[in-house]
Amino acid sequence: MSSRELAEIKATAGRYKIQALESRKKLLRALATTDRHIARVYNNALQRVLAAYQANRGIESLLEAIDEDFKGSILFDDLRLEIENAISTGAAAGINFSEYVSLDVLRAAGIETAPMLKSFYFQRQRAVAACYAKIYKDGLTISNRIWRISQETRDSMKAIVQVGVGEDAVKVARALETYVNQGAAVTSAKFPNMMRRMGSRIPQNIDYNALRLARTELTAAYGEATIASAKASPAIKKVRWVLSNTHPRTDICDQYAHGGENGDGIYNAGDCPISPAHPNCLCTIQPAPEDIDSLIKRLKEWKKEPSSQKDIEKWYNSHYKPFEG
Numbered sequence: 021m022s023s024r025e026l027a028e029i030k031a032t033a034g035r036y037k038i039q040a041l042e043s044r045k046k047l048l049r050a051l052a053t054t055d056r057h058i059a060r061v062y063n064n065a066l067q068r069v070l071a072a073y074q075a076n077r078g079i080e081s082l083l084e085a086i087d088e089d090f091k092g093s094i095l096f097d098d099l100r101l102e103i104e105n106a107i108s109t110g111a112a113a114g115i116n117f118s119e120y121v122s123l124d125v126l127r128a129a130g131i132e133t134a135p136m137l138k139s140f141y142f143q144r145q146r147a148v149a150a151c152y153a154k155i156y157k158d159g160l161t162i163s164n165r166i167w168r169i170s171q172e173t174r175d176s177m178k179a180i181v182q183v184g185v186g187e188d189a190v191k192v193a194r195a196l197e198t199y200v201n202q203g204a205a206v207t208s209a210k211f212p213n214m215m216r217r218m219g220s221r222i223p224q225n226i227d228y229n230a231l232r233l234a235r236t237e238l239t240a241a242y243g244e245a246t247i248a249s250a251k252a253s254p255a256i257k258k259v260r261w262v263l264s265n266t267h268p269r270t271d272i273c274d275q276y277a278h279g280g281e282n283g284d285g286i287y288n289a290g291d292c293p294i295s296p297a298h299p300n301c302l303c304t305i306q307p308a309p310e311d312i313d314s315l316i317k318r319l320k321e322w323k324k325e326p327s328s329q330k331d332i333e334k335w336y337n338s339h340y341k342p343f344e345g
Contacts, residue, residue, distance in 0.1 A: 173226060
């Protein structure tokens with residue numbers, strides 16, 4: 021994270037800058053964990069195929085093992101589980117900041133926090149549901165995409181084996197193992213003749229599309245939950261789009277980071293652009309708490325006379341009262 025990103029997140033979060041940075045760390049840790057888990061899924065698939073090959077040597081047995089693994093939907097089920105976990109983790113990280121701020125403010129005002137916790141749990145579940153309900157531009161759902169990725173994986177593994185027809189089966193198995201674990205570039209260096217025949221029929225990294233989908237859905241759940249929890253909070257009305265320093269070129273994220281009423285990337289929570297803006301986007305949507313001391317004072321006044329604070333009364337009826345009792 022660049023010094024500019026840090027400065028913008030801290031400035032937006034105010035007295036809750038430590039919690040803001042911790043929420044950001046939760047997202048980055050979740051992404052790193054998801055990357056490792058997806059890699060493990062692919063390595064497990066490879067080991068299943070190689071185990072079947074060991075029991076029945078020969079290139080045909082490799083092809084049969086790949087087909088059998090696909091027919092059993094093992095890779096599909098493993099990928100689906102990891103992506104479901106990624107979405108759930110992303111949503112949990114997304115509500116973290118607004119939940120912390122809201123509970124802190126309510127406690128200071130002497131207001132029971134249990135209904136607020138239920139409200140945030142509800143927002144978290146809605147964020148997860150929104151990810152599953154999404155239909156992509158190509159008409160596919162998440163499940164459809166995972167199935168297609170598992171098909172592409174099968175085809176890539178079979179392509180490696182098929183160009184090895186006429187080669188020693190042990191060599192072909194090693195080439196397949198190298199490709200799954202290290203990618204096409206390393207495989208080309210170690211098995212140049214086979215890969216020359218392959219041409220451009222396989223992706224550089226067999227797990228690229230799975231990683232991209234998992235990361236995109238995790239950050240989508242994070243963004244959805246961040247916005248939803250900000251809207252549910254009594255302490256937050258605005259959020260800021262903080263541009264990631266990972267952008268190699270100007271894109272839509274730069275526009276969002278300089279959008280909003282004053283061109284500073286600050287939006288009303290309900291008007292913030294959808295995050296992520298594109299696959300692999302790592303921009304931050306940082307909730308911007310209002311004046312906390314003033315809010316605590318107004319919450320105390322509202323407790324005595326609800327009609328005295330119409331905005332708080334509206335928040336209460338929408339995001340607190342439904343979760344009482």
